[in-house]
Amino acid sequence: MKPYIILNMAMSLDGRIARKGERVVFSNELDKARRDEIRKSVDGIMVGINTVLIDNPKLTISEKREENPARIVIDSHGKVPDGANVLDNKAKNIVVVSMDAQPYRIEELAKKTSVIVCGDDEVDMVKLMDELYKRGMKRILLEGGGHLNKSMIEANLIDEIYVAIAPVVIGDGVNLVEGTIDERKLTLAGIRQIGDMVVLKYLPKK
Numbered sequence: 001m002k003p004y005i006i007l008n009m010a011m012s013l014d015g016r017i018a019r020k021g022e023r024v025v026f027s028n029e030l031d032k033a034r035r036d037e038i039r040k041s042v043d044g045i046m047v048g049i050n051t052v053l054i055d056n057p058k059l060t061i062s063e064k065r066e067e068n069p070a071r072i073v074i075d076s077h078g079k080v081p082d083g084a085n086v087l088d089n090k091a092k093n094i095v096v097v098s099m100d101a102q103p104y105r106i107e108e109l110a111k112k113t114s115v116i117v118c119g120d121d122e123v124d125m126v127k128l129m130d131e132l133y134k135r136g137m138k139r140i141l142l143e144g145g146g147h148l149n150k151s152m153i154e155a156n157l158i159d160e161i162y163v164a165i166a167p168v169v170i171g172d173g174v175n176l177v178e179g180t181i182d183e184r185k186l187t188l189a190g191i192r193q194i195g196d197m198v199v200l201k202y203l204p205k206k
């Protein structure tokens with residue numbers, strides 16, 4: 001069993017979700033509100049470690065709420081900085097490392113957050129989904145970046161995709177999906193204009 005996975009990303013017209021090593025904000029306020037509605041509906045929000053190191057995202061719901069979804073960081077070697085926003089006390093936090101992480105780092109992290117060890121080199125996303133489901137997570141929002149998106153799409157773990165396209169072109173950068181994968185066909189399930197952005201909804205062809 002696995003949680004229902006929603007991938008939500010904002011990108012430039014030329015398919016970039018950031019410049020290399022740099023955060024770019026593509027979402028307008030309406031898109032942030034749309035994203036928050038998804039955040040409110042999930043048990044956890046998942047990101048890759050590069051996103052944490054570059055963006056230091058809060059991954060909380062903008063409006064003040066008593067409870068935010070858990071934050072799940074995919075981080076083979078436990079590189080998440082101790083002061084990262086995703087480790088603060090605004091939500092439950094889970095750092096997922098692999099067997100490659102140093103035992104001392106796992107111990108350190110375990111003092112301030114839940115730690116799951118899953119996979120040999122990188123995190124095994126299929127096994128992790130099973131583990132998270134067993135821990136009661138039925139619905140998870142995936143918020144990138146490009147490498148994690150690739151692993152999740154490649155393993156056919158995504159159930160719903162939202163891509164918000166901003167009216168900007170930035171040239172080279174981080175792709176929505178980084179690296180090469182076999183073609184995955186999708187079904188267009190919705191088109192919505194929000195201000196100057198267009199939000200596309202896709203479902204995977206099963």
Ligand SMILES: NC(=O)c1ccc[n+]([C@@H]2O[C@H](COP(=O)([O-])OP(=O)(O)OC[C@H]3O[C@@H](n4cnc5c(N)ncnc54)[C@H](OP(=O)(O)O)[C@@H]3O)[C@@H](O)[C@H]2O)c1
Pocket residue numbers: 008009010011016017018019020021022023024026047048049050051052054055074075076077079122123124125143144145146147148149151174178
């Ligand atoms: N526009 C948007 O909506 C949006 C949203 C989120 C992020 N971003 C942007 O995305 C960029 C980061 O993307 P990124 O592609 O460089 O990195 P990423 O996907 O955030 O993180 C990838 C890293 O996660 C770790 N990892 C562990 N197990 C993995 C697995 N099974 N599959 C994939 N990764 C695994 C690996 O690092 P280790 O081996 O070190 O563990 C890997 O290099 C940032 O610039 C950020 O601004 C944009």
